[in-house]
Amino acid sequence: MSYRLKVITREEHLAFVTTCPSVSHMQVPSWGDVKPDWRAESLGWFDDDDRLVGVGLVLLRPLPKLKRYLAYLPEGPAIDWAATDLKLWLEPMLAYLKERGVFSVKMGPPVVARRWSAEAVKAAIADPQARQLRDVEATAHEPRAFDLADQLRRMGWQQTEPGGEDGFAAGQPRYVFQVSFAGRTLEEVQRDFNQQWRRNIKKADKAGVKVVQGGYEDLTTFYALYVETAKRDRFIPRPLAYFQRMWTVLRAEREDRMRLYLAHHEGEVLAAATMLTVGEHVWYSYGASTSRKREVQPNNAIQWRMMCDAYELGASIYDFRGITDTLDEDNHLLGLLRFKAGAGGQAVEYLGEWDYPLNKVLHKALDLYMSRR
Template identity: 75%
Template sequence: MPLRMQVISRDEHLVFVAARPSASHTQLPSWGEVKPDWRAESLGWLDEEGRLVGAGLVLYRPLPKLKRYLAYLPEGPLIDWYAPDLGERWLEPMLAHLKRQGAFSVKMGPPVVVRRWSADAVKAAIADPAARRLTDAEATSHDPRALDIAERLRRAGWRQTEPGGEDGFAAGQPRYVCQVPFAGRSLEDIQRGLNQQWRRNIKKAEKAGVKVVRGGYEDLPAFYELYAETAERDRFLPRPLSYFQRMWTALTAEHPDRMRLYLAHHDGDLLAAATMLTVGDHVWYSYGASTARKREVQPNNAMQWRMMTDAHELGAAVYDFRGITDTLDESNHLLGLLRFKAGAGGEAVEYLGEWDFPINRLLHRALEVYMARR
């Protein structure tokens, strides 16, 4: 029997998330406030006894000049993805509700892990000239249930999509991430998991006198100055300062320790800064920024180690470096980022990716054409 769908309150949504071991920060009510160009709605799945058994944050983005919407559930919804009746009991009621709300297309990102590669496996894959992508290397572990979910989604009419940016309609979260497992490990165990270069750089930063401190809302402009420099150097389009100010205000209002800012100084100069997000026992390194000056004092390693230390003190089960490239091509500038994250003892993790359901195929196709031209 299909579950009953209804809009739920912020408090109901937060209570449901708090009872789960892990949930993405993009599935919190506060995330809707970070995205003012989208209309946010908290959805709940109720069983036959009226108990809340699933929840999701839906973001609606209107089509220009039309009251039709792209409905997006980033890294969600939070439901029983392994249920044998996933389509009929869980997803069909959701699609019916979103259609009533005027959605012409639905995008979601099941929080389901397909494969994992240990830090050693990633290192071996990078060194293997025959491996062009992570998927060419043997995974350390894989979950066959994830492939079954993918097949059931395809049969139900869902289409797997490639990840994109988040600007405008190009909504997307990373399919491949790098995570350092913390559960059941002491800080000394985690430190031993750092590679030699990481340990050397942390010591170098300490010897040089790099100081890492926590900042507040008033320090966001200083963070942003470094972030804008990073964007110009690495050739990506930066978000405006107002985005980070809105993010801080919304997330810390929901929980005072949901978002943190870290700043790495050397002799009075700000050299690196980063934001850290926490939901339950999952901690994310969210946005990072650094200057090209004084790289020899290794402020990034010092800052990340402070963040990892604090995350461990918070009781984190995982420290999540977020997105990585799946390419192992030496000519790709993102390979250095993969090396950096795996060097911290991070394992590469492949999620099921994002999936689209075209409710109105004509409008969905028009959106695809529009995005391709952009």
């Protein structure tokens, strides 16, 4: 079997995605429109019978004054990662990108390496000897992920280490938290919540917190809470225009691709969150809340509503997205890990992001530049 790679239309790309149970929201055609500073192309892999068998959204970033590009496939491409010989898939991609003037390729295989149950995460947080989740014995290992990593290294790919002491990489998160819906009722899902989560959902309901879906005009309300959250949690907020563009382009592709939820209490919006859907995979994407009236538990209320709606959409996975790898009590991100682990589910480690230097001099120069930022 050999594979031929060529640029495909957005329509071909989207049609393939709709046949897959799970493809990252960063691998749908509309995601390229979310990133206007990059040039997006849809790539397709065709087998010997000329059938489309894999797709990838590649983002190309030009180097100033040079006709050279950095290529990035966030959480992709969507190919057969269980293949015994990945060269058959990846070499045509590298050859095409080299012809396009690409000097370095970055990709994030959507392959799970290890999982930790919520109980294992809770025990790790309580263990004074545990410093990082990656050093804690996992509940489950995925052997094929390590075979795949060996294949990539032999081909010349270089694994990007998780950046920063908190375990968040410069690209996409390597560690996430997920709740499985597959084969379960919502009642069974809620039974796995810890006592605090269940109590908080009831408390929010009793206090009169109402969670509703918002529209484009509500993004400014979301954004005000988001900026407050950024200041409190010490991160740099994206501009409002980013979320407005996300809303416009993602929902133009499919109405349920992006939703906005707002938690109201006595005429005031206390929390807001965005939800993204591709196939059977639903992501809690961005969250925001005020420090006021925390006692009415709007964050638990909004998550439960989103989980219920995700279930109704046919989701098999509800993905809380990134978590910190650190278990240090002094790290302000540990509270977020505790919150997500309270929903049951599992902490999940992906294979991480990988680089392939097509031009070693330019690749090394980029690495040096990024390390000094």
